[in-house]
Amino acid sequence: MSNQPVLDVRDLSVEYRTARGVVRAVDGISFSVPKGAILGLVGESGCGKTTVARSITGVLHQSARIAGGELLLHGRDLVSGPPKAWLDARWREISFVPQSAMNSLDPVYRIGNQIEEVLIHRGGKTRAAARARASTLFEMVGLNPGRLDEYPHQFSGGMRQRVAIALALALNPSLVIADEPVTALDVIVQRQILDVIRDLQRRLSLSMILVTHDISVVAYLCDQVVVMYAGRVVESGGTRDVLERPRHPYTMGLTNAFPDLESAAHDLVPIDGSPPDLSQSLAGCRFQPRCPFALPVCSSDDPQTKTAGSGTRFACHRHADSDMLRRQSRDIATWQRPQ
Amino acid sequence: MTAAQTSAHPLVAASGLTKRFAAPRSLSDMFSGHQPHVHAVDGIDLRIARGESVGLLGESGCGKTTTGRLLLKLTEPSAGSIAFDGVAIDTLKGNALTAFRKRAQLVFQNPFDALNPRFTIERVLAEPLVNTGVERASHSDKVEKALAQVRLPPLSRFEGLFPHQLSGGQLQRIVLARALVLEPDFIVADEPVSMLDVSVRAGVLNVMREVRATLGLAALYISHDLALVRYVCSTTLVMYLGKIVEQGPTADLLKTPLHPYTRALVNAVPVPRVDQSHEPLPIIGNVSDARGQPRGCRFRERCPMAVARCAEEEPPLRDCGQGRRVACHLA
Numbered sequence: 063m064s065n066q067p068v069l070d071v072r073d074l075s076v077e078y079r080t081a082r083g084v085v086r087a088v089d090g091i092s093f094s095v096p097k098g099a100i101l102g103l104v105g106e107s108g109c110g111k112t113t114v115a116r117s118i119t120g121v122l123h124q125s126a127r128i129a130g131g132e133l134l135l136h137g138r139d140l141v142s143g144p145p146k147a148w149l150d151a152r153w154r155e156i157s158f159v160p161q162s163a164m165n166s167l168d169p170v171y172r173i174g175n176q177i178e179e180v181l182i183h184r185g186g187k188t189r190a191a192a193r194a195r196a197s198t199l200f201e202m203v204g205l206n207p208g209r210l211d212e213y214p215h216q217f218s219g220g221m222r223q224r225v226a227i228a229l230a231l232a233l234n235p236s237l238v239i240a241d242e243p244v245t246a247l248d249v250i251v252q253r254q255i256l257d258v259i260r261d262l263q264r265r266l267s268l269s270m271i272l273v274t275h276d277i278s279v280v281a282y283l284c285d286q287v288v289v290m291y292a293g294r295v296v297e298s299g300g301t302r303d304v305l306e307r308p309r310h311p312y313t314m315g316l317t318n319a320f321p322d323l324e325s326a327a328h329d330l331v332p333i334d335g336s337p338p339d340l341s342q343s344l345a346g347c348r349f350q351p352r353c354p355f356a357l358p359v360c361s362s363d364d365p366q367t368k369t370a371g372s373g374t375r376f377a378c379h380r381h382a383d384s385d386m387l388r389r390q391s392r393d394i395a396t397w398q399r400p401q
Numbered sequence: 402m403t404a405a406q407t408s409a410h411p412l413v414a415a416s417g418l419t420k421r422f423a424a425p426r427s428l429s430d431m432f433s434g435h436q437p438h439v440h441a442v443d444g445i446d447l448r449i450a451r452g453e454s455v456g457l458l459g460e461s462g463c464g465k466t467t468t469g470r471l472l473l474k475l476t477e478p479s480a481g482s483i484a485f486d487g488v489a490i491d492t493l494k495g496n497a498l499t500a501f502r503k504r505a506q507l508v509f510q511n512p513f514d515a516l517n518p519r520f521t522i523e524r525v526l527a528e529p530l531v532n533t534g535v536e537r538a539s540h541s542d543k544v545e546k547a548l549a550q551v552r553l554p555p556l557s558r559f560e561g562l563f564p565h566q567l568s569g570g571q572l573q574r575i576v577l578a579r580a581l582v583l584e585p586d587f588i589v590a591d592e593p594v595s596m597l598d599v600s601v602r603a604g605v606l607n608v609m610r611e612v613r614a615t616l617g618l619a620a621l622y623i624s625h626d627l628a629l630v631r632y633v634c635s636t637t638l639v640m641y642l643g644k645i646v647e648q649g650p651t652a653d654l655l656k657t658p659l660h661p662y663t664r665a666l667v668n669a670v671p672v673p674r675v676d677q678s679h680e681p682l683p684i685i686g687n688v689s690d691a692r693g694q695p696r697g698c699r700f701r702e703r704c705p706m707a708v709a710r711c712a713e714e715e716p717p718l719r720d721c722g723q724g725r726r727v728a729c730h731l732a
């Protein structure tokens with residue numbers, strides 16, 4: 063019972079209605095967030111990370127709908143449950159730091175008031191209690207409570223990002239979802255925010271989903287990683303196992319394409335091509351058009367998800383060859399002549 | 402090769418470049434009638450040759466973006482001069498100014514601000530061509546070429562789509578493609594790939610290197626991303642509160658940083674490996690509180706090594722051989 067995950071995402075699908083038809087941005091994905099762990103959700107731009115984060119939080123865009131699946135929060139499904147239960151869970155159980163959260167503060171209200179509003183209206187606190195809690199939250203994220211009465215424009219981007227994190231922690235949620243929390247920030251501020259997150263996560267044993275496109279951030283912070291590609295999960299497991307022994311060709315490609323300060327002399331190897339158009343119906347493995355290891359079966363059949371001895375799960379027809387493919391993937395020539 | 406490409410002067414040369422902005426006045430300033438200034442850019446020198454990519458590293462608010470805007474004549478300097486292809490840009494007017502605007506392009510920092518939300522992607526991409534009177538028949542070829550350069554699918558995939566319907570990373574590539582449609586000689590790229598995911602970023606960075614080599618494109622990459630600068634730029638300048646504090650060949654500068662600020666920057670970057678240092682950074686506090694030190698080194702309040710002299714004297718940017726320069730008393 064105690065090792066029940068905080069959140070279990072089962073076979074979740076999400077669709078957008080667009081002028082060009084229905085886009086299935088998330089297509090039957092599953093993963094779970096263990097208690098007290100930071101899970102990194104990584105993948106290419108447009109692969110559906112934000113859509114997943116927003117579905118869990120229940121703040122999808124109007125044109126989007128959950129087309130199937132379950133979101134089990136402490137074992138209870140939010141999708142099929144009463145809408146009020148989901149609404150009640152927001153802030154209190156699941157909180158969300160949106161992509162470019164630092165621009166989401168209201169410029170005309172003092173920052174302290176904005177935090178207090180959440181504490182009073184969502185948390186049922188008195189004004190005095192809310193004030194005290196706001197000070198504590200400021201201290202937790204390394205801000206001076208003496209500046210609670212200032213306006214957002216008086217804070218730098220990094221400070222506003224800290225405020226967004228403080229807001230997310232306001233009601234002691236059991237799950238915090240942060241969408242690209244450091245992407246738009248300076249390196250030093252990035253690192254400071256990552257350290258704030260790391261420190262809070264340890265002290266409060268928070269469970270977190272960290273959405274990022276940066277595998278260095280995953281390596282620095284996350285216990286678990288879920289790699290998405292074109293609306294699907296292609297690989298998931300412990301961070302060390304996935305980054306050191308990637309089993310899916312896309313994950314192998316990602317680690318090759320990464321610019322690294324220490325070894326930047328070599329050429330970066332892009333993965334040629336671009337992800338498929340999600341408004342079309344797709345057959346076979348979605349990575350197939352870009353995959354240097356594809357077999358004929360890859361363009362006709364969906365690969366099943368397999369579990370490796372280490373517990374890492376991955377979906378590739380060539381699952382039995384993953385050690386060999388990993389060796390080949392380190393050779394630049396492999397990626398220069400796809401197929 | 403044209404005469405311009407073989408000539409000796411660098412494509413872009415700035416000296417003593419300075420930009421002051423009026424700062425908010427305190428109560429005592431109001432009584433004394435004193436108007437304080439923020440030196441966004443404070444007397445910097447910079448040269449960019451044809452085909453050269455120079456990196457400008459530093460945190461937000463240090464003056465990087467202002468420097469880029471000065472070089473593109475999007476804002477006027479308070480002091481100092483800029484020559485583009487040997488001609489002082491403050492004298493440019495009429496046709497010469499229009500030609501300059503075509504040759505020198507900005508790649509915007511934030512795609513959400515850069516693109517008109519009511520324009521389709523197609524229109525966004527063709528707009529620079531329309532604005533500069535490029536003949537209509539060539540538009541679609543140029544647009545498709547630019548899309549391919551940033552590794553986006555052909556225009557047909559964006560038919561009828563508006564900016565808000567693309568993901569952040571897709572948008573960033575559109576912004577880049579938009580600057581490349583005019584085939585400029587010089588681009589100032591302000592955080593050009595910060596939102597791109599790696600599989601695509603690697604491709605765009607390779608394209609930037611390619612374009613630089615084949616078209617002789619000179620570029621100033623403004624970034625806080627050390628890996629980008631390491632990959633694309635042969636020379637790097639590190640800026641702190643309006644001043645260049647260190648400069649040199651990128652690989653050396655990042656391998657053995659001489660300035661304590663550069664050192665903090667290099668240490669701050671996580672690496673894609675599980676085993677890495679989680680040591681606290683060798684830097685004190687936030688930049689937001691550091692402003693307008695009247696004397697001494699501007700970095701001293703955040704510097705873990707500062708000594709008494711650092712509060713007294715401003716360290717000059719001095720030569721230390723092998724093309725490297727640093728502004729620190731202790732380096």
Ligand SMILES: Nc1ncnc2c1ncn2[C@@H]1O[C@H](COP(=O)(O)OP(=O)(O)OP(=O)(O)O)[C@@H](O)[C@H]1O
Binds near residue numbers: 113275
């Ligand atoms: N409001 C919308 N209407 C239509 N399509 C959308 C909308 N928002 C997102 N999409 C599409 O859904 C897919 C997934 O988008 P999403 O924003 O979830 O990706 P992401 O992984 O967060 O990308 P990024 O890393 O760029 O933030 C993309 O193809 C995108 O174009």
Ligand code: SF4
Binds near residue numbers: 349
């Ligand atoms: S299933 Fe086939 S195409 Fe897909 S990743 Fe595996 S080998 Fe490549």
Ligand SMILES: [Mg+2]
Binds near residue numbers: 111241
């Ligand atoms: Mg996103």
